Amino acid sequence: xxxxxxxxxxxxxxxxxxxxxxxxxxxxxxxxxxxxxxxxxxxxxxxxxxxxxxxxxxxxxxxxxxxxxxxxxxxxxxxxxxxxxxxxxxxxxxxxxxxxxxxxxxxxxxxxxxxxxxxxxxxxxxxxxxxxxxxxxxxxxxxxxxxxxxxxxxxxxxxxxxxxxxxxxxxxx
Amino acid sequence: xxxxxxxxxxxxxxxxxxxxxxxxxxxxxxxxxxxxxxxxxxxxxxxxxxxxxxxxxxxxxxxxxxxxxxxxxxxxxxxxxxxxxxxxxxxxxxxxxxxxxxxxxxxxxxxxxxxxxxxxxxxxxxxxxxxxxxxxxxxxxxxxxxxxxxxxxxxxxxxxxxxxxxxxxxxxxxxxxxxxxxxxxxxxxxxxxxxxxxxxxxxxxxxxxxxxxxxxxxxxxxxxxxxxxxxxxxxxxxxxxxxxxxxxxxxxxxxxxxxxxxxxxxxxxxxxxxxxxxxxxxxxxxxxxxxxxxxxxxxxxxxxxxxxxxxxxxxxxxxxxxxxxxxxxxxxxxxxxxxxxxxxxxxxxxxxxxxxxxxxxxxxxxxxxxxxxxxxxxxxxxxxxxxxxxxxxxxxxxxxxxxxxxxxxxxxxxxxxxxxxxxxxxxxxxxxxxxxxxxxxxxxxxxxxxxxxxxxxxxxxxxxxxxxxxxxxxxxxxxxxxxxxxxxxxxxxxxxxxxxxxxxxxxxxxxxxxxxxxxxxxxxxxxxxxxxxxxxxxxxxxxxxxxxxxxxxxxxxxxxxxxxxxxxxxxxxxxxxxxxxxxxxxxxxxxxxxxxxxxxxxxxxxxxxxxxxxxxxxxxxxxxxxxxxxxxxxxxxxxxxxxxxxxxxxxxxxxxxxxxxxxxxxxxxxxxxxxxxxxxxxxxxxxxxxxxxxxxxxxxxxxxxxxxxxxxxxxxxxxxxxxxxxxxxxxxxxxxxxxxxxxxxxxxxxxxxxxxxxxxxxxxxxxxxxxxxxxx
Ligand code: FES
Ligand code: FES
Numbered sequence: 032x033x034x035x036x037x038x039x040x041x042x043x044x045x046x047x048x049x050x051x052x053x054x055x056x057x058x059x060x061x062x063x064x065x066x067x068x069x070x071x072x073x074x075x076x077x078x079x080x081x082x083x084x085x086x087x088x089x090x091x092x093x094x095x096x097x098x099x100x101x102x103x104x105x106x107x108x109x110x111x112x113x114x115x116x117x118x119x120x121x122x123x124x125x126x127x128x129x130x131x132x133x134x135x136x137x138x139x140x141x142x143x144x145x146x147x148x149x150x151x152x153x154x155x156x157x158x159x160x161x162x163x164x165x166x167x168x169x170x171x172x173x174x175x176x177x178x179x180x181x182x183x184x185x186x187x188x189x190x191x192x193x194x195x196x197x198x199x200x201x202x203x204x
Numbered sequence: 205x206x207x208x209x210x211x212x213x214x215x216x217x218x219x220x221x222x223x224x225x226x227x228x229x230x231x232x233x234x235x236x237x238x239x240x241x242x243x244x245x246x247x248x249x250x251x252x253x254x255x256x257x258x259x260x261x262x263x264x265x266x267x268x269x270x271x272x273x274x275x276x277x278x279x280x281x282x283x284x285x286x287x288x289x290x291x292x293x294x295x296x297x298x299x300x301x302x303x304x305x306x307x308x309x310x311x312x313x314x315x316x317x318x319x320x321x322x323x324x325x326x327x328x329x330x331x332x333x334x335x336x337x338x339x340x341x342x343x344x345x346x347x348x349x350x351x352x353x354x355x356x357x358x359x360x361x362x363x364x365x366x367x368x369x370x371x372x373x374x375x376x377x378x379x380x381x382x383x384x385x386x387x388x389x390x391x392x393x394x395x396x397x398x399x400x401x402x403x404x405x406x407x408x409x410x411x412x413x414x415x416x417x418x419x420x421x422x423x424x425x426x427x428x429x430x431x432x433x434x435x436x437x438x439x440x441x442x443x444x445x446x447x448x449x450x451x452x453x454x455x456x457x458x459x460x461x462x463x464x465x466x467x468x469x470x471x472x473x474x475x476x477x478x479x480x481x482x483x484x485x486x487x488x489x490x491x492x493x494x495x496x497x498x499x500x501x502x503x504x505x506x507x508x509x510x511x512x513x514x515x516x517x518x519x520x521x522x523x524x525x526x527x528x529x530x531x532x533x534x535x536x537x538x539x540x541x542x543x544x545x546x547x548x549x550x551x552x553x554x555x556x557x558x559x560x561x562x563x564x565x566x567x568x569x570x571x572x573x574x575x576x577x578x579x580x581x582x583x584x585x586x587x588x589x590x591x592x593x594x595x596x597x598x599x600x601x602x603x604x605x606x607x608x609x610x611x612x613x614x615x616x617x618x619x620x621x622x623x624x625x626x627x628x629x630x631x632x633x634x635x636x637x638x639x640x641x642x643x644x645x646x647x648x649x650x651x652x653x654x655x656x657x658x659x660x661x662x663x664x665x666x667x668x669x670x671x672x673x674x675x676x677x678x679x680x681x682x683x684x685x686x687x688x689x690x691x692x693x694x695x696x697x698x699x700x701x702x703x704x705x706x707x708x709x710x711x712x713x714x715x716x717x718x719x720x721x722x723x724x725x726x727x728x729x730x731x732x733x734x735x736x737x738x739x740x741x742x743x744x745x746x747x748x749x750x751x752x753x754x755x756x757x758x759x760x761x762x763x764x765x766x767x768x769x770x771x772x773x774x775x776x777x778x779x780x781x782x783x784x785x786x787x788x789x790x791x792x793x794x795x796x797x798x799x800x801x802x803x804x805x806x807x808x809x810x811x812x813x814x815x816x817x818x819x820x821x822x823x824x825x826x827x828x829x830x831x832x833x834x835x836x837x838x839x840x841x842x843x844x845x846x847x848x849x850x851x852x853x854x855x856x857x858x859x860x861x862x863x864x865x866x867x868x869x870x871x872x873x874x875x876x877x878x879x880x881x882x883x884x885x886x887x888x889x890x891x892x893x894x895x896x897x898x899x900x901x902x903x904x905x906x907x908x909x910x911x912x913x914x915x916x917x918x919x920x921x922x923x924x925x926x927x928x929x930x931x932x933x934x935x936x937x938x939x940x941x942x943x944x945x946x947x948x949x950x951x952x953x954x955x956x957x958x959x960x961x962x963x964x965x966x967x968x969x970x971x972x973x974x975x976x977x978x979x980x
Contacts, residue, residue, distance in 0.1 A: 046487065047487070050487045051487070054485075054487050057434070057435075057486075058486055061435075061437065063428055063431070063432055063434070063435045064428040066432070066434060067565060067566070068564050068565050068566075068614075068648070069648040070647060070648055071648060071909055071910075073648075073910040073911065074564060074910060076564060104428040105428045108427075126426075126427055130426045130427055133422075134418070134422055134423050134426050137280075137418060137419060137422060137876055137877065138422075138426075138880075139278070139422055139425055139426065140278035140279075140280075140615060140880065140881070140884050141277055141564075141612075141613070141614050141615035142278065142422070142425040142426075142612065143432075143563075143564050143615070144564045144614075145425065146428075149426070167918075168919040169919070171918040171919075172917045172918050172919035172920075173919070177910070178917040178918065178919075179918070180910060180915060180917070181887075181918075182562055182564040182617075183278055183564075183884045183888070184883065184885065184886065184887025184888045184891070184916070185883075185884055186916075186918040186921045187883045187887070187921065187924050188880055188884075189918070
């Protein structure tokens with residue numbers, strides 16, 4: 032049994048250490064945020080935050096996550112609540128500003144890629160409070176192991192949602 | 205069959221049945237009656253029309269539930285437009301429709317695929333709602349003793365002569381069943397269609413349609429609360445990976461033995477040429493399948509022409525004779541003399557490659573073949589009822605033993621609208637073999653290499669211009685292999701029964717006929733001949749498996765392949781005539797809505813009226829700029845698009861800088877959702893135009909990942925401007941999820957010509973092709 036910390040909770044998992052983190056999250060922990068898109072770090076569907084940095088869980092072995100903090104789409108709300116010091120009751124009802132903006136802007140089409148898009152957006156906005164369009168494009172295209180791909184073509188809606196999320200976060204400051 | 209205490213009332217051809225009174229609850233439920241068929245003939249595990257519950261249910265608490273056989277793949281239609289349409293016809297608030305059930309074969313009424321949601325302006329759900337409203341009106345009139353024509357409705361309450369009653373109160377304590385007329389076949393591509401002509405609400409009274417309601421499923425997807433098909437977990441679930449043949453024509457020589465020391469809990473299943481590996485965990489299934497694949501031997505096969513020879517093969521070595529030639533119904537005049545007497549003439553051939561649907565997640569499905577032979581399939585599929593029919597045929601059982609449940613998943617863009625995307629039948633075969641539920645997940649490489657593709661095509665165009673620079677005659681011959689192969693690939697590999705491969709004898713679906721998909725827009729042209737030539741799929745007959753390059757309709761199917769040649773040729777003809785490309789189109793169109801979108805896109809894009817090219821530059825490192833236009837009519841909607849590009853001649857790289865599109869769907873149901881659909885289509889279309897081609901050698905598709913099949917990235921998108929033209933007077937709802945992806949290619953190619961003076965008649969417009977073209 033390996034132990035990992037996911038969304039602030041210490042979890043025991045039965046998978047061997049060479050298992051890609053994606054299968055551990057989906058099958059052992061029954062999380063539904065990260066998705067299998069390519070298994071080759073080429074699309075971003077499987078992204079999670081590892082100590083606040085966006086990684087591709089499809090190529091990251093379980094062993095590489097030990098001792099580090101994994102945040103999935105499920106944990107974004109709590110992450111924001113903690114950053115803002117919100118009381119526990121409120122924290123449970125909270126969506127991360129990125130998620131709020133994704134709903135406000137009606138960003139997803141099929142939505143399958145959007146886990147990675149929201150993870151990437153969170154990473155970006157934790158680093159750059161009000162990114163320019165060029166910075167957003169750079170983050171989603173060249174900053175990681177590959178571009179974050181959306182086959183449905185929601186890129187415009189993503190850019191608008193990132194900007195909207197930045198506004199929500201600025202107001203909460 | 206009539207029960208005691210039952211009362212039947214005719215409602216514009218539908219029948220309202222009142223079955224006594226009940227102590228608690230009560231509802232009005234809307235079912236269907238098949239003309240000439242008894243309810244007893246309704247197969248089991250299909251929503252029984254005699255049971256309460258079908259398209260629409262009205263509850264005593266004034267909430268409403270709707271059901272549709274259509275699965276939403278990101279179009280948002282079932283969660284927004286369908287709710288708006290029902291709310292509008294029933295005159296209830298949007299929020300009154302609290303539940304949407306879709307796609308499950310045992311819980312939804314009508315079947316058909318995830319396309320044409322708005323059903324040429326009158327989807328099933330609209331008529332079902334219209335019938336329901338009339339039945340409610342009858343009931344209210346009877347209960348309040350006020351004539352129908354003196355009753356008015358607002359927010360789910362009838363009132364007249366100072367009396368009022370809500371819909372909830374009308375159904376409280378009663379069992380009302382409305383049976384509406386339908387035709388069609390549940391498990392074929394089109395499913396059932398509601399017939400008859402119930403009165404519909406006048407468009408002038410619309411209050412719900414036209415508003416930007418949010419998609420109710422978005423919040424659950426964004427908050428990770430959605431249950432995706434990928435999340436389906438059943439007790440005893442086993443994970444599987446397939447070992448697909450080495451080529452598209454290889455047969456199995458010997459299946460590799462499993463290394464039991466490394467994979468003690470895995471097993472290899474072999475059935476004909478189908479090889480799968482089943483294991484208790486996903487990671488073991490992946491590794492065991494890799495080990496087995498390395499040890500499995502397949503026959504060699506080289507029966508494909510290879511992409512470099514594709515168009516020579518299509519023109520010279522394909523059988524275009526066996527399949528009847530299709531002609532458009534707008535054919536008129538004698539082309540031969542008109543072409544012979546041309547003052548100026550354009551003769552050109554256009555070539556479109558194979559493209560992949562390329563869903564962002566590879567196909568997967570969970571199947572549970574139970575001990576009694578009942579089959580449950582949990583998947584993400586554009587046509588669950590058709591899948592049910594295909595699995596029944598494969599197993600030699602009746603459809604009543606099969607249930608398909610639908611869940612959210614990646615967009616398929618048409619790939620599964622004929623009932624399968626790849627993994628479903630394989631999951632069934634493996635589950636039956638191992639006796640437990642099995643989840644088949646294809647890997648990325650398999651999804652490129654073993655799925656169907658959008659067929660390649662070419663078109664020969666001849667245009668005659670008269671002395672005034674007007675089109676005197678237009679002739680086109682479109683050539684394309686069959687587009688709709690719905691045979692499940694696992695069934696083919698396993699040697700189990702399937703429908704036949706597309707052939708010239710089949711009617712409609714499954715035919716090799718190449719029908720005219722791109723409605724002619726230039727009715728001012730006096731002489732017109734449009735022909736479609738069809739043939740078998742490339743390599744299929746040569747493949748010992750009967751597989752080869754299987755094709756399937758893809759977003760804007762067939763019309764993509766026919767609109768690119770037409771619209772680029774029209775831009776070329778305009779240049780030949782020394783005319784402005786938009787004005788030239790307007791001068792040849794007669795339909796006011798077509799002219800309307802052209803004028804709208806001209807204004808919105810800031811188009812300068814002038815002939816193309818203005819100052820062509822085809823050398824150097826400095827970007828040359830140009831603009832092009834295209835227009836299309838599809839599913840009740842008129843579209844026109846302008847693309848502005850920058851091309852660097854020395855590298856051939858094209859950047860689309862601005863994409864402006866004008867859309868006239870008639871009545872706009874939901875502006876926000878329509879805008880998002882159009883933006884998505886625009887991005888996909890630029891990707892098609894600049895990047896997409898499914899490469900193949902003599903044996904197989906060689907595209908294997910996102911590097912060998914690149915799609916557009918965020919950094920490469922242009923500024924996108926969407927102009928929505930709401931035209932309530934049209935009276936119908938046009939589709940918005942297709943067309944946008946086809947508009948970009950001819951507009952970009954015309955823009956390249958405008959910038960450089962060189963015409964690229966082959967897609968995609970990749971940098972190396974454009975570079976070579978500009979050097980020539
Ligand atoms: S699934 Fe991990 S990057 Fe594609
Ligand atoms: S929303 Fe469908 S792939 Fe991005």
